Amino acid sequence: MTEQRTTPAQDGSAPDSPGASERPVRVNAWNGWDPLRHVIVGRAEGTVVQAPEHAVRRDYPDDGFPLGTYGPMPADMVAEADQQLDDFADMLRRRGIRVDRPTPVDFTKEVSTPEWTHESMFGCMPPRDLLLTVGNEVLEATMSYRSRWFEYLCYRPVLQDLFDADPRMRWEAAPKPRLTDASYKAGFWDTYNELPTDVQLARVRDYDLVLTEAEPLFDAADVARFGKDLFVQLSFVTNRSGYDWLRRHFPDHRVHAVTSTNTHPLHIDATWVPLRPGLVLHCGERLADAELMEFFKLNDWEIVEAVQPASWDHPPKLSFCSPWLAGNMLNLDANTLCVEENEVRLAEQLSSYGFEIVPVPFRAVGPFGGGLHCATVDIERDGGLEDYFP
Numbered sequence: 055m056t057e058q059r060t061t062p063a064q065d066g067s068a069p070d071s072p073g074a075s076e077r078p079v080r081v082n083a084w085n086g087w088d089p090l091r092h093v094i095v096g097r098a099e100g101t102v103v104q105a106p107e108h109a110v111r112r113d114y115p116d117d118g119f120p121l122g123t124y125g126p127m128p129a130d131m132v133a134e135a136d137q138q139l140d141d142f143a144d145m146l147r148r149r150g151i152r153v154d155r156p157t158p159v160d161f162t163k164e165v166s167t168p169e170w171t172h173e174s175m176f177g178c179m180p181p182r183d184l185l186l187t188v189g190n191e192v193l194e195a196t197m198s199y200r201s202r203w204f205e206y207l208c209y210r211p212v213l214q215d216l217f218d219a220d221p222r223m224r225w226e227a228a229p230k231p232r233l234t235d236a237s238y239k240a241g242f243w244d245t246y247n248e249l250p251t252d253v254q255l256a257r258v259r260d261y262d263l264v265l266t267e268a269e270p271l272f273d274a275a276d277v278a279r280f281g282k283d284l285f286v287q288l289s290f291v292t293n294r295s296g297y298d299w300l301r302r303h304f305p306d307h308r309v310h311a312v313t314s315t316n317t318h319p320l321h322i323d324a325t326w327v328p329l330r331p332g333l334v335l336h337c338g339e340r341l342a343d344a345e346l347m348e349f350f351k352l353n354d355w356e357i358v359e360a361v362q363p364a365s366w367d368h369p370p371k372l373s374f375c376s377p378w379l380a381g382n383m384l385n386l387d388a389n390t391l392c393v394e395e396n397e398v399r400l401a402e403q404l405s406s407y408g409f410e411i412v413p414v415p416f417r418a419v420g421p422f423g424g425g426l427h428c429a430t431v432d433i434e435r436d437g438g439l440e441d442y443f444p
């Protein structure tokens with residue numbers, strides 16, 4: 055029998071609406087657009103600019119963290135981001151959506167495995183990087199940064215609750231990676247950013263980036279779910295072996311490896327964004343593979359090129375996301391999209407396709423790793439497994 059959870063939120067925020075808390079917990083999500091019933095929303099609390107590591111280069115000379123330095127994000131930025139995250143969570147609750155939140159740990163702590171030690175963790179944003187829901191399964195991704203190796207701990211209380219409440223839930227974790235020096239190309243970041251764009255793009259196309267193929271590595275946010283088809287972007291955090299692991303792990307799906315003309319590929323969810331059956335948003339600056347475009351066109355999907363983001367001229371401090379984060383939206387259903395409130399042009403563009411737009415103040419969350427899609431993980435959406443590319 056499915057247990058009912060009716061406990062109010064423990065964090066002072068609004069409790070789940072009566073409708074949400076009376077429904078049995080049910081892990082079920084096959085795509086990004088079916089009606090949303092239950093979601094995880096991340097937290098900014100405790101986030102640090104992580105200690106230097108092979109996988110990633112953080113260099114914010116104008117914002118107090120020049121190359122090689124690390125430490126807690128400024129308290130005012132954390133407070134503003136957490137306010138926006140809490141307000142967003144409350145808005146979702148008011149719409150009858152059940153909301154869970156992660157439990158931060160001390161991210162300033164040194165962490166280690168028997169094979170390495172790292173001076174810091176990172177945070178518990180964005181949850182979309184770590185968790186992938188496919189049907190009744192929630193899969194913990196490998197991740198590829200040492201600073202994010204232990205991030206799963208922040209989500210274990212929520213995952214344990216889901217597991218206890220839904221007897222159908224499959225709780226999976228991809229093989230914990232070793233992340234020894236063998237997983238990274240030595241000196242990659244010493245030269246990559248200075249290379250001409252055409253050389254960078256050739257390396258993206260040939261998948262010659264920072265990760266080696268020593269072991270499977272992927273972030274969940276490199277996977278876009280379109281029912282029976284999963285599109286996995288090869289990126290700075292997802293290697294071919296990670297794609298291959300996903301392909302074998304989901305034998306009943308068609309799992310596709312994709313790249314785009316993005317010199318700094320990091321998560322697919324601002325590049326190739328499912329909107330509803332038959333409609334996908336594409337970041338025109340990052341041209342998708344010809345085969346990917348063809349696959350969608352042959353199946354009569356319309357590919358909409360996103361307008362230039364409003365955040366183009368105002369990159370936030372300490373942010374490692376591009377302005378294309380504008381396209382990182384959350385569907386409440388196939389007709390309703392949460393869009394960052396400043397992205398008015400994008401909202402207008404999507405309204406013209408018939409979407410109801412819910413504007414959400416979220417710019418302060420960007421420096422913590424993402425937009426409205428990154429900051430969430432869908433746990434339950436209505437609907438079942440469909441083939442949109444028959």
Ligand code: ABU
Binds near residue numbers: 323325377378379
């Ligand atoms: N997951 C966020 C992607 C951000 C970007 O494409 O810039």
